[in-house]
Amino acid sequence: MKTVSSRANRAFSGPSPNPTNQVAASPSPLCWSPWKSTALQVSATTLSETLDGGQTFRWRQQPDLSWSGQWSSHQVRLRLSAAGLVQYAIPTGSNRSIRIAIRTFLRLDDDFAALADTLPWRSDPHIANCIATFPGLRIPRQPFGETLLCFLCSATKQIVQIKEMVALLAKNYGAEIAPNLHALPTWETLAAIPEDTLRKCLLGFRARYIAATAQYLAARPGWLDETEQLPYPVAKQRLIELPGVGAKVADCVLLFGAGKLEAFPVDTWILKAMAKRYDLTGWKPDQITHFGRQHFGPLAGLAQQYLFAYERAQAR
DNA sequence: ATCCAGGTATGCA
DNA sequence: TGCATACCTGGA
Numbered sequence: 441m442k443t444v445s446s447r448a449n450r451a452f453s454g455p456s457p458n459p460t461n462q463v464a465a466s467p468s469p470l471c472w473s474p475w476k477s478t479a480l481q482v483s484a485t486t487l488s489e490t491l492d493g494g495q496t497f498r499w500r501q502q503p504d505l506s507w508s509g510q511w512s513s514h515q516v517r518l519r520l521s522a523a524g525l526v527q528y529a530i531p532t533g534s535n536r537s538i539r540i541a542i543r544t545f546l547r548l549d550d551d552f553a554a555l556a557d558t559l560p561w562r563s564d565p566h567i568a569n570c571i572a573t574f575p576g577l578r579i580p581r582q583p584f585g586e587t588l589l590c591f592l593c594s595a596t597k598q599i600v601q602i603k604e605m606v607a608l609l610a611k612n613y614g615a616e617i618a619p620n621l622h623a624l625p626t627w628e629t630l631a632a633i634p635e636d637t638l639r640k641c642l643l644g645f646r647a648r649y650i651a652a653t654a655q656y657l658a659a660r661p662g663w664l665d666e667t668e669q670l671p672y673p674v675a676k677q678r679l680i681e682l683p684g685v686g687a688k689v690a691d692c693v694l695l696f697g698a699g700k701l702e703a704f705p706v707d708t709w710i711l712k713a714m715a716k717r718y719d720l721t722g723w724k725p726d727q728i729t730h731f732g733r734q735h736f737g738p739l740a741g742l743a744q745q746y747l748f749a750y751e752r753a754q755a756r
Numbered sequence: 757a758t759c760c761a762g763g764t765a766t767g768c769a
Numbered sequence: 770t771g772c773a774t775a776c777c778t779g780g781a
Contacts, residue, residue, distance in 0.1 A: 595761090596761045596777095598762080601778085706762095708762065709762060748762080767774085768772090768773085768774100769771085
């Protein structure tokens with residue numbers, strides 16, 4: 441358990457991704473580009489909820505309040521400028537593809553304020569309140585297979601625990617993409633690991649789901665990529681074929697990993713939130729799903745994220 | 757200590 | 770179809 445050495449800190453260059461008190465498991469000792477602004481303007485609260493609100497599990501906030509995150513073989517740092525613009529830094533020597541990857545991940549070509557404006561806030565004071573609380577909340581677009589892996593870990597676990605499992609999977613079985621930094625393992629890699637071994641990553645009974653899903657995918661080359669391309673209803677049906685994937689996980693994978701904004705995942709938070717805010721006490725998850733799609737429309741998944749963020753904030 | 761945590765699969769009426 | 774229960778494990 442050692443902290444990052446001064447040598448590591450000296451290796452940072454440029455104006456600011458230069459934290460002085462990094463926690464262990466923080467970004468590897470690379471050199472970083474100068475900060476570059478995007479056109480995104482959000483509050484610190486909204487940025488935090490976007491990166492660390494249960495949509496993604498590989499972002500960590502640094503002591504200097506910047507965010508360090510990774511997906512595929514990319515690692516990126518984000519922060520807010522004094523003017524409230526989202527800025528990014530990338531490892532020096534990165535090629536152009538990482539900028540495209542950032543654009544895809546953050547969905548910079550999608551105007552989420554305009555999308556939220558199509559939600560029924562004019563007639564629904566609660567969703568209006570949620571939107572006002574987290575203006576500019578986004579839904580990142582994560583790699584499909586990684587999203588599946590993360591949400592297979594999620595059953596009856598809190599976000600911090602899920603992050604821990606995912607970090608262990610990466611550390612133990614993922615390719616090293618930078619010093620002391622690992623990508624998530626591929627499904628091909630996972631297929632070669634026995635369930636009992638996987639359990640060492642604190643997965644508990646979820647290890648069986650991951651092992652069985654890996655076997656299923658290994659027997660069906662191209663299945664995952666095809667599923668990502670299918671229309672939402674068909675893709676959901678297919679995902680549910682996977683061991684450990686039910687309606688909720690399938691909706692999360694499609695919402696966060698395939699950009700299907702009509703997916704409306706119903707978990708315990710949403711169940712309680714809808715009971716309380718919409719007077720739907722006693723409704724079953726399937727009924728809530730139906731209500732959500734009817735009430736919130738084709739962007740129900742964005743509404744779900746607002747509802748989820750709002751309830752989490754209330755609980756604190 | 758006992759219970760619960762972003763669920764799913766299975767076994768019974 | 771509909772409703773309990775088991776399933777791992779760590780933290781409150």
